[in-house]
Amino acid sequence: xxxxRVLIVEEQPLLRIGIHxxxxxxxxxxxxxxxxxxxxxxxxxxxxxxxxxxxxxxLTGADPLEIARQMRRVAPQVAMIMLTPAENxxxxxxSIKVGAAAYYTRDIGLEELREAVRKVSRxxxxxxxxxxxxxxxxxxxxxxxxxxxxxxEEVDNAQKEPSPLSSREIEILDHIARGRSNKEIAKVxxxxxxxxxxxxxxxxKKLAVNDRTAAVVYALKHGWxxxxxxx
Numbered sequence: 519x520x521x522x523r524v525l526i527v528e529e530q531p532l533l534r535i536g537i538h539x540x541x542x543x544x545x546x547x548x549x550x551x552x553x554x555x556x557x558x559x560x561x562x563x564x565x566x567x568x569x570x571x572x573x574x575x576x577l578t579g580a581d582p583l584e585i586a587r588q589m590r591r592v593a594p595q596v597a598m599i600m601l602t603p604a605e606n607x608x609x610x611x612x613s614i615k616v617g618a619a620a621y622y623t624r625d626i627g628l629e630e631l632r633e634a635v636r637k638v639s640r641x642x643x644x645x646x647x648x649x650x651x652x653x654x655x656x657x658x659x660x661x662x663x664x665x666x667x668x669x670x671e672e673v674d675n676a677q678k679e680p681s682p683l684s685s686r687e688i689e690i691l692d693h694i695a696r697g698r699s700n701k702e703i704a705k706v707x708x709x710x711x712x713x714x715x716x717x718x719x720x721x722x723k724k725l726a727v728n729d730r731t732a733a734v735v736y737a738l739k740h741g742w743x744x745x746x747x748x749x
Contacts, residue, residue, distance in 0.1 A: 522639045525562055526552045527573040527585065528601070533624065537572060540628050541635060556580050556588065563593040569639045571596055574624075575613070576603040583609070586616040594728060597638035601626070611658050617729045620644035641722060643729050681742045682724045690717050692743045695734045 524547055528534040534552055541547045551562045554577055562568055571589060575582045586598055597619040602609055605623060613621045619638040626634070634644055681688060693703045700714045707714075718730065727733050737743045 520546065522547045522635060523550045523567050523569045524548065524635060525550055525559065525568055525571045527554055527559060527571060527577070527582070528552070529554045529574065529577055529579060533574075537631070540631055544632050544635070547632075547635065554580050556585055559585055560588055560592055563589045563596055566593075568593060568596050570635050571598050572601060572635075573598055573618075574601050574603075575606070575609045576624075583612045583616060586613070586618060590617050594732075597641070597728060599634060599638060607654055614645060614731060617731050618645070619729055641719070641728060643718070643722075645730075681737075681740070683721060683737075683742065687717055687721050687724075688737070688742055690714060691721060691733060691737050694718075694730050695738070695743055 522544075524541055526534055526537055526549060528537060538549055538552065541549060550568060551558070553559055553562070559571075563571065573582050573586055577585075582600070586600070589596060589598065594617075598617070599620040599622065600609070600613045600618045601622055601624050603624055610621055619642070620634050622631070622634065637644060683691070689707070690703060693706065698706070700711050700718075704711045704714045718733075721733050722728065722730075725733050725736050727736055734743070
């Protein structure tokens with residue numbers, strides 16, 4: 519059994535103790551640190567041993583989203599689960615933007631938390647369709663991608679790298695870049711939700727990235743997909 523190494527970024531003692539105890543009962547989970555100090559967090563993340571970071575978006579002594587951004591830079595392989603005191607669309611959008619693998623309120627069930635840690639440690643992306651299908655969030659994600667597309671639109675076609683993705687995978691990435699959820703993509707392409715998930719897993723492996731957002735950014739920068747302005 520492979521050990522999942524987890525960092526807990528939580529300042530409330532009772533909640534931190536509860537998370538620690540919950541994860542320890544998994545049997546395959548090692549808590550490698552419990553801290554809210556940004557420098558210490560980045561040191562732990564940067565040593566190459568960390569698999570999952572649980573980050574509370576309600577931190578008061580540090581900026582949790584900035585911690586997530588810095589962690590993404592020094593340790594892109596680490597899967598981040600954001601825990602929030604209450605659902606907040608701004609935090610949710612920023613969590614998607616920094617590449618968090620999952621976003622939950624603090625009242626997440628114990629077994630659901632354990633399962634989330636296992637799944638994100640395997641590279642799964644758990645921002646579910648209900649989250650991504652929220653109109654305001656989807657439109658902001660799309661606007662963010664469109665802005666990046668405009669920045670990269672001068673890429674010379676002759677100098678584009680060949681894409682390692684299949685035509686179907688490029689098609690799915692294009693739909694993701696337009697803010698569509700897995701269910702919406704499945705409906706448009708007339709394939710199953712599971713087939714969409716399988717394609718996304720393949721895309722992430724081929725591009726060596728950890729989440730859908732990073733995959734879209736990678737594809738936009740290499741000119742494999744573009745996002746046209748709405749008429």
